[in-house]
Amino acid sequence: MTHRSTHQQPAVSPVTDVPSALPPVDAQVLAETQRAVVGWYRAHARDLPWRESAATAWSILVCEVMSQQTPVVRVLPRWEAWMARWPRPSDLAAAPASEVLLAWDSLGYPRRALRLQETARAIAELHGDSVPDSEAALRALPGVGDYTAAAVTSFAHGQRTAVLDVNVRRVLARSLAGLEHRPSSVSRRERAWAEALVPAEDHVEWNAGLMELGALVCTSRSPSCEQCPLAQHCVWLAAGRPAHPTAARRTQAWAGTDRQLRGAIMRCLREASAAEQEGVPVRLLTAPLTELTDDEAEALAALPAPVHSAVMAVRNLDAGGERTARLVADLLSDGLAQRTDAALHLPH
DNA sequence: AAGTCGGGGGA
DNA sequence: TCCCCAGACTT
Structure with missing residues (x-):
């Protein structure tokens, strides 16, 4: 019954050992990349409800938390119901926790729902029921980490910041660094590198566009390079899409746990x-x-x-x-x- | 840096 | 089957 699968891939040097990782980016290449991403986003982005102008900062925060380790298509229906029921932080704060968990449904990691309610209470009581706009204040909320704080700062408040999720990191790693895979964790160095790439204008389209590209085109398994707006500049594609050794990673046991x-x-x-x-x-x-x-x-x-x-x-x-x-x-x-x-x- | 925390869909 | 997904948090 119990398959304590400790399956392990061959131990090889992790991505972070590659000496030429995260190289400086030529200004011309960067400018064209930025233009391509923003243009592609405006033409091809999915029309997700939290991207509409009617979306509130709170609704965007909710969507970001729901999307942590959960595909967007699964978030959509729960987010719609959630926002209709608890449009403001104070609404969620006043709800019974049992109702919050039921509304979370099968999104997974249900503790996120409880933390979201704690965050709602903190916003209601400490921030006048409006989502704070500083990354530090956001980061202090339970369940809000580096990614979510940056996402809210960018998407809800329009401030220039680097939003580093798994998609953004993969697209940047491939197109500008020639790496098939992102480093395992976000180093200070990678953050600084990515922050320097954010354009002076159109930050939202840059951040959301990279995320969208990673989700729809530059996917982890089988990227559709033939329809990628960055194909002309992509260092990884130009090198013939070399398979890069990944760090040994054991899969978590499930059955019997x-x-x-x-x-x-x-x-x-x-x-x-x-x-x-x-x-x-x-x-x-x-x-x-x-x-x-x-x-x-x-x-x-x-x-x-x-x-x-x-x-x-x-x-x-x-x-x-x-x-x-x-x-x-x-x-x-x-x-x-x-x-x-x-x-x-x-x-x- | 490594482990823990769900669940579902695609290759 | 295994991998991946708009990560966060603890140890």
Whole structure:
């Protein structure tokens, strides 16, 4: 059952060891690159709702947090519902945490939802319900790191700053440094290098354009260089798209881990709450799944299909219920399970 | 610098 | 299957 996959790629020198990484960029090349990115963005960017003029700084901050490690297409519907429900920071601040977690749905990393609510409270109480515009103040908010602070500074407040997400870093690494992959982490040096590349005007189109290019054209796996506006200047393409050795990176284990079970528990809680909101009475079972009475087993079988399957998923992962009990206690103490523990099967 | 934190879709 | 995704935070 447990594949503690510690699969490891051959150990080779990480990208950061390449001596010629992040070279100075010729002014002419930079100017043409900037023009190409901005022009391409204006012509080909997706019309995402948080890019419209009606988007508030708060809605942009929400979208950035939701997009942390989560593809944009998955964020879209949840963001729409979220902003309709809690248009201002103070609205989210006043919401029950259980509702916040339910609205987060299956975006993943649910602690981001709790941190976002903490951030909403901080903005409401400390900043007059409006998103701060200094990167330092933003960076002090829970769940707001270097990327998110820069993104809000650029996209919500129009200030000139380098927004370094995985897309921007990949596009810059390839087109201007000839590297297939970005360095593993953002060094002071890379940040300074990238900041010097931001044009004096059109910062938003530069930052958003690089992100869009990385998401749609200059993708990690199979870039579409034939339709890239930077193809003429791209150092990596000119070199024949050399495969660059990547740093050895072990993939995280999943099957059999607490993390997997925790995810199943959270799904179970979501499904049960959804069923309750639909008016379906979700019966509370207080015995471990292994010790159900006939009546309880019958009640379990009668649960709505999504709830039933969610319960069975938890059961399959932890038939004895001991890990479930421990993890639910952890989730409750972390604020991640709020009120919804009622639908679970806690040994007692 | 390395580990931990979900979840889903594509190659 | 493995990899990747508008990262942040702790150790």
